[in-house]
Amino acid sequence: METVTTANSAEKTWGGGDNQPMGASYGKLMMWFFIVSDALTFSGFLAAYGFSRFKFIETWPLADEVFTHFPFMHGVSAPMYYVAFMTFILIFSSVTMVLAVDAGHQMKKDKVAIYMFLTIIGGLIFVGSQAWEWKNFIKGEYGAVETKGGSLLQFVDAEGHRVALADFAATLQEEREQLTPNKGRWFMSEATLPTYSVAEVEAGFKAHPDLLIRTEVIYEETEADAKNVTINHELTKHKHKTILTREESEKRLAQASMVVEGANLTRNEYGSKLFADFFFFITGFHGFHVFSGVIINIIIFFNVILGTYEKRKSYEMVEKVGLYWHFVDLVWVFVFTVFYLV
Amino acid sequence: MSHEHVSNTKRIWTVFGILSLITIVEVIFGIIKPESLHLNSFLGLNLLNWLFIILTLVKAYYIVYAFMHMEGETASLRNSVIIPLIFLVIFLLFILLTEAHYIFGVFKDSTIKWNF
Numbered sequence: 001m002e003t004v005t006t007a008n009s010a011e012k013t014w015g016g017g018d019n020q021p022m023g024a025s026y027g028k029l030m031m032w033f034f035i036v037s038d039a040l041t042f043s044g045f046l047a048a049y050g051f052s053r054f055k056f057i058e059t060w061p062l063a064d065e066v067f068t069h070f071p072f073m074h075g076v077s078a079p080m081y082y083v084a085f086m087t088f089i090l091i092f093s094s095v096t097m098v099l100a101v102d103a104g105h106q107m108k109k110d111k112v113a114i115y116m117f118l119t120i121i122g123g124l125i126f127v128g129s130q131a132w133e134w135k136n137f138i139k140g141e142y143g144a145v146e147t148k149g150g151s152l153l154q155f156v157d158a159e160g161h162r163v164a165l166a167d168f169a170a171t172l173q174e175e176r177e178q179l180t181p182n183k184g185r186w187f188m189s190e191a192t193l194p195t196y197s198v199a200e201v202e203a204g205f206k207a208h209p210d211l212l213i214r215t216e217v218i219y220e221e222t223e224a225d226a227k228n229v230t231i232n233h234e235l236t237k238h239k240h241k242t243i244l245t246r247e248e249s250e251k252r253l254a255q256a257s258m259v260v261e262g263a264n265l266t267r268n269e270y271g272s273k274l275f276a277d278f279f280f281f282i283t284g285f286h287g288f289h290v291f292s293g294v295i296i297n298i299i300i301f302f303n304v305i306l307g308t309y310e311k312r313k314s315y316e317m318v319e320k321v322g323l324y325w326h327f328v329d330l331v332w333v334f335v336f337t338v339f340y341l342v
Numbered sequence: 343m344s345h346e347h348v349s350n351t352k353r354i355w356t357v358f359g360i361l362s363l364i365t366i367v368e369v370i371f372g373i374i375k376p377e378s379l380h381l382n383s384f385l386g387l388n389l390l391n392w393l394f395i396i397l398t399l400v401k402a403y404y405i406v407y408a409f410m411h412m413e414g415e416t417a418s419l420r421n422s423v424i425i426p427l428i429f430l431v432i433f434l435l436f437i438l439l440t441e442a443h444y445i446f447g448v449f450k451d452s453t454i455k456w457n458f
Contacts, residue, residue, distance in 0.1 A: 330402055
């Protein structure tokens with residue numbers, strides 16, 4: 001801030017610079033303060049995710065089995081491609097942001113405006129993509145069954161491929177009406193009923209003798225596992241989920257207590273209950289940052305167009321929102337690794 | 343702080359190229375999961391995950407140094423942002439992951455079991 005002068009401006013201050021500590025303006029330094037604290041917040045979340053994952057390391061869902069959707073490609077398993085696309089969008093919007101900052105240094109108003117506009121578009125595409133990702137995650141694809149003990153059972157065919165509940169569940173003549181507040185005697189309601197009841201899934205399983213159950217447990221080629229007669233050793237692969245024999249599958253399914261379709265904050269069809277919680281919370285918190293970034297970028301964009309920074313003879317404000325925007329990109333790089341790759 | 347106001351456009355596109363390349367490599371490895379990396383581990387973490395973590399840190403370096411223009415800041419600002427962050431994050435991860443590993447052991451080996 002060139003206009004601000006203090007009494008001791010002639011003296012040498014901490015870390016060099018003239019009257020600015022560390023040679024950075026007040027606004028930029030404060031943005032760095034914010035970024036450091038926000039980075040620690042995200043580190044806390046990701047470390048908590050790591051904690052829960054290490055605690056349930058044997059049963060944690062495998063990411064490339066969960067995120068397999070790509071727009072206009074139904075039924076095709078396309079792990080990773082969509083998040084890769086999202087990552088590109090965010091990196092590219094970072095590039096346009098830094099180009100805007102660069103154009104600001106040269107006081108080229110029109111170029112700054114164009115690059116800011118592209119950055120906003122990139123941010124909106126990213127938030128939209130995340131909404132689509134959430135939609136698929138919440139809707140689910142195959143469905144699963146939860147046992148009385150709280151573990152999750154999924155279904156596979158004789159080749160070990162996943163089978164959706166809709167492909168085998170029987171249709172029984174049973175009526176189960178959703179309890180909604182207007183039907184209750186008091187303030188009563190319940191969660192949305194699954195498409196199939198436990199009885200229908202069990203009947204369907206009985207009618208299809210080639211179906212097997214896949215548990216949450218990740219198979220490790222240990223001595224004890226190799227001797228375990230309840231495991232279907234032909235289909236189960238090292239570092240993949242364990243598939244059971246038909247007799248053991250029937251035994252496990254007898255303990256079923258509810259049908260799980262898709263995901264919410266309580267349970268999800270992918271496995272560990274905490275998995276969906278962390279997914280919603282961390283990607284949601286990051287998505288909220290992106291959304292805030294888009295709003296801030298829009299405000300700055302209008303200021304650029306109105307010539308505010310031209311009058312101020314400095315585009316430093318663009319630089320400051322740029323710092324925030326790059327930080328959001330930086331966080332996504334880590335979220336991407338932690339949720340989709342590792 | 344680039345007071346000289348020179349254009350860095352070439353550098354920006356180079357960094358974009360590097361970041362894209364790393365992302366593509368990560369995705370390819372994530373889809374193929376080569377067994378030689380996936381099934382061998384070093385310090386309790388398999389080599390594939392080591393690769394992903396190292397590539398992520400390289401990406402983070404380029405974003406902070408080139409895009410956030412950390413390379414142009416004074417050494418004191420650079421150090422006061424980066425050193426505390428790196429130290430605290432490693433500290434937090436070490437504490438939490440060690441504890442989680444211990445709890446996993448308790449569930450697995452003691453009388454409290456998740457066996458239903």
